[in-house]
Amino acid sequence: MAGETQASIGYGSFFHISEDNGATWTEIAEVNTITPPNDKLDQIDATHMQSPNRTREFIPGLIDPGEAPFEMNFVPGSPSDLKISALKIAGTRVKCRVTFPNAVTWVFSAWVSGYEPAVPTDDKMTATVTWKVTGSTVSTPAAAPANTVLPAVSGLAKVGETLTAWEGTWTGSPSFAYQWKAGAANIAGATDKTYVPVAGDVGKAITVSVTGSNAAGTATAASVATADVVA
Known part of the structure; x- marks a missing residue:
């Protein structure tokens, strides 16, 4: 506006x-x-x-x-x-x-x-x-963010258990946005810091992509995958 x-x-x-x-x-x-x-x-x-x-x-x-x-x-x-x-x-x-x-x-x-x-x-x-x-x-002037230590996911990859994103380490003092994935596909609506696997995720590894943004630009880094989700 x-x-x-x-x-x-x-x-x-x-x-x-x-x-x-x-x-x-x-x-x-x-x-x-x-x-x-x-x-x-x-x-x-x-x-x-x-x-x-x-x-x-x-x-x-x-x-x-x-x-x-x-x-x-x-x-x-x-x-x-x-x-x-x-x-x-x-x-x-x-x-x-x-x-x-x-x-x-x-x-x-x-x-x-x-x-x-x-x-x-x-x-x-x-x-x-x-x-x-x-x-x-x-x-x-501000420089666009840069990721220096990759994001990570904590928690048990199991249906109903909460997974939590750690943003990693960044330069540029960014704000963060999240996108969770099951396998290679984005999970619709899964854009919070936490994610709870559902039955449809069973057999798939979970990752989170973290996008850092500041006045100069954005950058995205992905976490290492979890183990495959179990029921």
């Missing part, structure tokens, strides 16, 4: 860091609020003795890339806790990558300038991690 909103919530976003200039990336776990870099333009006061009407004059200066804080669930001794603590102590500059739910990414260089855990009596422990950004942020 024309004019329909494209807004989305932030659920599904990721924060990764790379210590080898983007060759490999490590996810920071259990991040719940991200504030991406927010560039600010310096304002240079260029007022002089003859400024018209005794009014200050300004010219644009350099761009300050600012900071990029995020909040996460604080788990003492976890890999994320240890990694952030080590980066703060070392003052190491790393690449950071924010991946939004539509798979657009922002990549920037930064170092940990603050790490502040909070340990309340009657609420979850959290930590605020502040990154000092250096240089410009590069925005990369």
Whole structure:
């Protein structure tokens, strides 16, 4: 429908860091609020003795890339806790990558300038991690999804038993659609995450095709077949 909103919530976003200039990336776990870099333009006061009407004059200066804080669930001794603590102590500059739910990414260089855990009596422990950004942020358009680990089916291939699809592992933060098959044929109407075999499926192996979609495109991957369905 024309004019329909494209807004989305932030659920599904990721924060990764790379210590080898983007060759490999490590996810920071259990991040719940991200504030991406927010560039600010310096304002240079260029007022002089003859400024018209005794009014200050300004010219644009350099761009300050600012900071990029995020909040996460604080788990003492976890890999994320240890990694952030080590980066703060070392003052190491790393690449950071924010991946939004539509798979657009922002990549920037930064170092940990603050790490502040909070340990309340009657609420979850959290930590605020502040990154000092250096240089410009590069925005990369969404790439079509790609499957990296094939989907799979769990459950007993038997009439009346529930089979459940696991989507596999994908790049591109896609949403998923399902199509179950008995043998080589699609099962009409079987497009949910689960499927319950019927008598007509006896003697046939069951598979599920998973289609991942995002703003840039779609891709489909099929699971390994189950054993033949039994009555």
